[in-house]
Amino acid sequence: KNEVEQSPQNLTAQEGEFITINCSYSVGISALHWLQQHPGGGIVSLFMLSSGKKKHGRLIATINIQEKHSSLHITASHPRDSAVYICAVRYGGGSNFGNEKLTFGTGTRLTIIP
């Protein structure tokens, strides 16, 4: 079973601060997803990573396969970034169909104060 741990659980920061959210997992994975969930429930997929680093606007996601760790960074944070950020890992089955699972972290609740 793959355990996924996120930290911190809650994060409050001032507008403009640099934000880092961490995700650690316990077994080898085929992919890691970062998701954003706003109040009201809508989920947006931010990144899908299998190695290295990806950047989209003010968001940067990195993954270290050897360390089994990923980070999501937000530069120049803004109140509209306030949301729950969820890490999810896909593991098992390799490139073959079947027996793959997706396990989610419990989420990090980010609040950006103007």
Place this chain on the structure above:
Amino acid sequence: KAGVTQTPRYLIKTRGQQVTLSCSPISGHRSVSWYQQTPGQGLQFLFEYFSETQRNKGNFPGRFSGRQFSNSRSEMNVSTLELGDSALYLCASSPLYGTDTQYFGPGTRLTVL
């Protein structure tokens, strides 16, 4: 392109009943996944379909089932509803199977009384 749509958006059922939820993926997407979200357990993976075949399944009892049609639309069914089945059920689609970005629908909020 229209996004992922789920119907109904809200549903109230009583224990013992069964329910069918529907998901229409983004046009051209062939993979559909279903998830359950509850305050206590968070997000949990239910199953994943690709080309009308269930490819992967989460750790849910057999009361939870699903299917995918030739137009990629998907349904999930929960039989003999229990109070603990009250949750937000989310559907997500992606163009291909496996490691691909998923696009989530707004969810169906099921309340079991």
